[in-house]
Amino acid sequence: MSSPDRVAMKHGAGGRAMRALIEDVFLSLGGPVDGVGLSAMDDGAALRIGDQWLVVTTDSHVVQPIFFPGGDIGRLSICGTVNDLAMMGATEPLGLTCAVVIEEGFPREDLLRIRDAMKRACDEAGVTVVTGDTKVMGKGEVDGIVLNTAGFGLTRRLVRDNGLRPGDRIIVTGTVGDHGMAVMTRRRDLQIEGDLRSDVAPLNGLVRAALDAGGDAVVAMKDPTRGGLASVLHEFAQKAKVGVLLDGPSVPVNPEVLAASEILGIDPLVVANEGKAVLGVRPEAAERVLAAIRAHPLGRRAALVGTALAERPGNVILDTGLGRRLLAESDGEPLPRIC
Amino acid sequence: MALQNLPAELKFRDPARARALAQALEREVKAIGRTPVNVMHVCGSHEQAIARFGLRAVFPRDLSVIMGPGCPVCVTDTPEVDEAVALAAMGARVCTYGDMLKLPGAQKSLGDAQTDGGKVEVVYSATQAVEVAKRYPLEQVVFFASGFETTAVATAAVLLAGVPDNFSVLSSHKYVPAAMEVVASMPETNIEGYIAAGHAAIITGWEIFVPFAQKTGAPVVVAGFEPLDVLAALVKLVELIKDKRPEVANMYPRCVTREGNKPAQEKLWKVFQPVSGDWRGIARVPQGNLDLRPEWAHVDARKRFRIDTNLVGGQVVNALAAQCLCGAIMSGLKNPHDCSLFGKECRPDAPVGACMVSSEGACRIWHQYGGLPDLREVG
Numbered sequence: 158m159s160s161p162d163r164v165a166m167k168h169g170a171g172g173r174a175m176r177a178l179i180e181d182v183f184l185s186l187g188g189p190v191d192g193v194g195l196s197a198m199d200d201g202a203a204l205r206i207g208d209q210w211l212v213v214t215t216d217s218h219v220v221q222p223i224f225f226p227g228g229d230i231g232r233l234s235i236c237g238t239v240n241d242l243a244m245m246g247a248t249e250p251l252g253l254t255c256a257v258v259i260e261e262g263f264p265r266e267d268l269l270r271i272r273d274a275m276k277r278a279c280d281e282a283g284v285t286v287v288t289g290d291t292k293v294m295g296k297g298e299v300d301g302i303v304l305n306t307a308g309f310g311l312t313r314r315l316v317r318d319n320g321l322r323p324g325d326r327i328i329v330t331g332t333v334g335d336h337g338m339a340v341m342t343r344r345r346d347l348q349i350e351g352d353l354r355s356d357v358a359p360l361n362g363l364v365r366a367a368l369d370a371g372g373d374a375v376v377a378m379k380d381p382t383r384g385g386l387a388s389v390l391h392e393f394a395q396k397a398k399v400g401v402l403l404d405g406p407s408v409p410v411n412p413e414v415l416a417a418s419e420i421l422g423i424d425p426l427v428v429a430n431e432g433k434a435v436l437g438v439r440p441e442a443a444e445r446v447l448a449a450i451r452a453h454p455l456g457r458r459a460a461l462v463g464t465a466l467a468e469r470p471g472n473v474i475l476d477t478g479l480g481r482r483l484l485a486e487s488d489g490e491p492l493p494r495i496c
Numbered sequence: 497m498a499l500q501n502l503p504a505e506l507k508f509r510d511p512a513r514a515r516a517l518a519q520a521l522e523r524e525v526k527a528i529g530r531t532p533v534n535v536m537h538v539c540g541s542h543e544q545a546i547a548r549f550g551l552r553a554v555f556p557r558d559l560s561v562i563m564g565p566g567c568p569v570c571v572t573d574t575p576e577v578d579e580a581v582a583l584a585a586m587g588a589r590v591c592t593y594g595d596m597l598k599l600p601g602a603q604k605s606l607g608d609a610q611t612d613g614g615k616v617e618v619v620y621s622a623t624q625a626v627e628v629a630k631r632y633p634l635e636q637v638v639f640f641a642s643g644f645e646t647t648a649v650a651t652a653a654v655l656l657a658g659v660p661d662n663f664s665v666l667s668s669h670k671y672v673p674a675a676m677e678v679v680a681s682m683p684e685t686n687i688e689g690y691i692a693a694g695h696a697a698i699i700t701g702w703e704i705f706v707p708f709a710q711k712t713g714a715p716v717v718v719a720g721f722e723p724l725d726v727l728a729a730l731v732k733l734v735e736l737i738k739d740k741r742p743e744v745a746n747m748y749p750r751c752v753t754r755e756g757n758k759p760a761q762e763k764l765w766k767v768f769q770p771v772s773g774d775w776r777g778i779a780r781v782p783q784g785n786l787d788l789r790p791e792w793a794h795v796d797a798r799k800r801f802r803i804d805t806n807l808v809g810g811q812v813v814n815a816l817a818a819q820c821l822c823g824a825i826m827s828g829l830k831n832p833h834d835c836s837l838f839g840k841e842c843r844p845d846a847p848v849g850a851c852m853v854s855s856e857g858a859c860r861i862w863h864q865y866g867g868l869p870d871l872r873e874v875g
Contacts, residue, residue: 167845400874406511468874475866478511479723480550481874483866 172384173486193245193315200241200379201308203315210315212247214238215307223267223301226339227355228431230304231271235278236431238308239359240380244434245317247310248365252287253279258303261296271302282359284308316368318389319396320376326443327393327401327463328436330363330456331356333386334414334425336432342417351413356432363453364434370442370449377437385427389435390463390473391486397437400469406478409458426475426484437465508722509549517727518554524734531558534686535733536679536828538672539566539693540856541721547865549723553872559734562828565675566693568643568668569595569854570826571775576668577601578805580640583666583797584614585808589632590666591625592640594618595854598847600817602809606640622647622654629663638797640666646695648786649760652767655795666797669786671770672696673704678781680712685828687714689733694720694748699764701756702746709742720748767792776850777823816841822849825858832862839863 167174179198187195192210193203201214218234235253242250255275259268279285286306335356342353360380368375377397381389386408394401403426410418410425418425432455438446443461450456466474473484525533537543543563546552555561565571578601584590590606597607597618610616615635619625622639629637641651648669655665672693679685692705697718705716715736719729729747736743746752766789773785788796797803819837824830832838832851842848844860851857855864862868 402874466874472866474871474874475550477549479509479514479554481553481871482547482550482868483871485864485866 170383172388193317197317199318200244203245206311209311209313210247211309211311212242212245212315213307213309214241214245215305216241217303217305219300219303220340221300222340222343224270225343225355226353227336228357229271229274230302231274232278232357233431234304234306235275235282235284236357236359237382238306239278239282239284239361240431240434242308242310243361243364244378244380246312246315246368246378248312248361248368250282250284250308250310250361252309253284254288254290254307255286256290256292256305258292258294258299260294260299260301263302268302271304278359282361314368314373316375316378318377318379318392321393321397321399321401321437321465322376323399323465323467324440325376325437325465326440326461327390327403327465328438328443328447328450328459329381329386329408329462330360330434330436330450331432331458332409332411332414333381333430333433334410334418334428336430337385337428338414338417338423338425341421341423341428351416353413353417356430358432358455360432360434360455363450363455366449366453366456367434367436367446371436371438371446372442374439374442375436375446376439378434380434381430383429385425385429386435387424387426387473387484387486390484391471393435393437393465394473395471397465398470400466400471401463401473402466403463403473403475403484405475407460408462409460508720508724510724513724514554514727517724517731520731521559521727521734522556524731524738525556525559528734528738532560533558533688533734533737534560534562535689535691535730535737536562536564536685536687537566537691537693537719538564538676538679539691539696540854540858540861541695542566542691542693542719542726543858543861544856545721545723545726547861547868550865550871551723551726552868553870555730557872559730561730562687562831563825563858564679564687564828565775565778565826566672567826567851567854567856567858568647568670569593569599570822570850570857571670571675571778572596572599572642572668572850573774573776574600574602575774575805575809576666577605578809579798579803580606580638580666581609581614581808582803582805583638583801584609584616585612586801586803587615588636588638588801589615589617589628590638590640591617591619591628593620593642595856596640596642598853599850600847600853604808622651626654626659626663629660633660633662635662636801637663638666639663640668642668644670644672644693644696645699645764645786648768649699649764652763655767655792656763659795664795664797664800665788667768667786667788669768670773670775670781671784671786673700673708674770674781674784675775675778676708678779678784679827680708680714682779682827687828689714689737690716691726691729691733692716692718694718694725694752697746697748697752697756699757699760701754702744702752703754704756705744709744713742715742715745717745718748718752720751777826816848820849822851822859825851832859833867835859839867
């Protein structure tokens with residue numbers, strides 16, 4: 158049972174509840190800025206510097222387990238921030254910061270493993286950490302390790318998440334649900350056979366290829382992390398006041414993820430990704446951008462999955478191949494059903 | 497691999513076959529030549545399939561597919577919850593299925609009882625409840641058993657297999673065929689045919705519906721739970737309505753037989769007997785509850801303990817609850833959109849009515865799948 162006076166888990170899960178908490182509590186910290194500020198609730202901020210935009214973003218990373226199939230908290234912390242910058246068009250980050258809070262007794266060996274994973278991810282993204290901060294807290298005062306990274310980068314053209322017009326096409330750059338399903342099944346120790354692996358990866362190279370091919374025709378971009386593809390499409394629809402028609406059968410899903418989702422009763426569309434982007438593209442450029450994404454190693458399974466509509470602004474309609482329904486906006490973290 | 501593109505095991509989700517069935521349904525409904533044609537299914541899992549796959553968007557406008565009393569958690573009545581809450585207050589360890597925790601009693605739910613320090617445990621099966629009793633040999637462990645004949649068989653099986661002395665059952669098991677009779681006799685419902693739940697029919701067999709169909713003049717079609725099962729069953733049902741044939745058709749032959757699972761039926765009736773009982777929001781349902789037979793009094797919590805619901809029962813005036821339409825929704829008279837609380841004051845994390853509590857409840861299902869507006873013309 159959740160009390161209205163207390164913060165609940167759902168308030169951090171990327172859905173409606175989290176947006177409400179931010180609006181109620183933190184939004185008043187923002188103010189007018191020349192560019193994109195807090196009130197836009199975008200992936201990051203963009204501040205005008207001459208004829209360019211300085212994109213800034215920050216993200217704290219907590220994940221259980223710390224090491225999971227396909228990645229760990231270190232790789233996640235680099236990729237998450239690089240990807241948030243890329244989603245606004247800053248595909249060549251100038252640098253990252255890294256603040257770490259460690260629990261007393263945390264194994265040094267694990268810390269080195271995390272460091273190595275961060276290093277590899279930095280190399281893939283072509284970025285370095287330029288400053289940091291380290292704190293240690295007493296046993297039980299923090300759960301293992303918390304990593305915060307911030308990133309900054311310059312771009313001449315800012316990509317927002319509110320640019321859809323009716324007729325625009327939606328591209329997803331690969332299979333959905335891999336990261337969340339890999340972590341969830343590992344966390345609950347569900348013995349599911351097959352290769353459930355997180356997709357955590359830096360997307361700046363892939364996004365650069367898409368922007369080179371599409372230019373101004375790429376009108377919206379977001380990475381479907383917590384809340385999954387469903388949450389991103391709701392944001393696109395609500396911010397641009399359009400409807401979105403999602404063609405379910407064309408959404409790429411790995412068979413292992415599909416199997417786990419049937420067993421757990423969780424729709425892959427609401428499960429987190431850490432190596433995917435969702436793009437809104439003008440219709441005439443859609444095939445060209447799709448081809449450029451597919452030519453990138455991280456985008457081979459990219460697909461056109463939806464279309465913006467003038468009807469039902471703010472809603473996402475799922476065509477299941479058998480019928481149609483609205484996609485419900487997630488309330489909080491998807492949990493396996495209990496019966 | 498795309499969502500609907502898995503090989504053979506998902507052939508009951510084939511879009512091309514679904515389109516053909518939807519066209520056939522359109523044709524058959526048109527051939528009846530009046531509107532609306534009202535049919536009812538009596539199972540939350542059927543509503544799940546219809547909602548999840550968006551089938552209402554391909555149903556003909558002149559066909560009204562209504563969800564009846566198909567959620568055992570939803571129809572568990574307030575006094576039954578009060579009994580379980582009272583047992584927890586008396587110090588018993590109460591085991592039950594997860595959905596039952598949030599079900600409102602007169603004053604408290606079992607979840608509230610747990611917050612108050614009561615020993616309440618969620619179990620996934622009757623067998624697991626027996627394991628709890630073995631783990632706490634010095635405590636009284638009561639299994640608050642809910643569900644239709646499908647889960648009642650599981651409860652019967654563990655009792656027949658032998659249980660520890662400290663284990664007893666508080667039965668709120670319900671019997672579906674009895675509820676169909678009640679709905680059919682309501683003057684305000686005008687149901688012309690029924691879709692019966694495939695999993696329950698695996699136990700009872702399809703023949704059990706023959707007297708019902710003959711008596712009411714409404715055909716019954718037994719259906720499975722994949723989207724194509726539901727569509728094919730509807731086509732068959734509308735055909736039977738059109739031809740005025742009050743018969744029973746089995747559209748789930750890969751699982752259901754005429755006589756059903758005889759050993760399971762024997763177990764069921766060895767342990768349980770049908771008695772009249774109140775179903776929440778609906779009515780008194782003759783033969784609708786499954787009580788333990790007298791020879792099982794030693795494991796019947798109602799006989800074994802003096803359950804005093806005075807402390808937890810009574811009537812609490814709740815302005816929101818007064819607006820709740822669960823009863824009318826479960827009787828098929830209203831749908832969740834008719835309720836002013838739906839999706840506003842009444843949500844899965846703060847349910848007002850029983851239909852928003854359980855994953856088998858109509859309101860909960862509609863909410864989960866986006867509220868189910870009419871999307872036939874969009875895009």
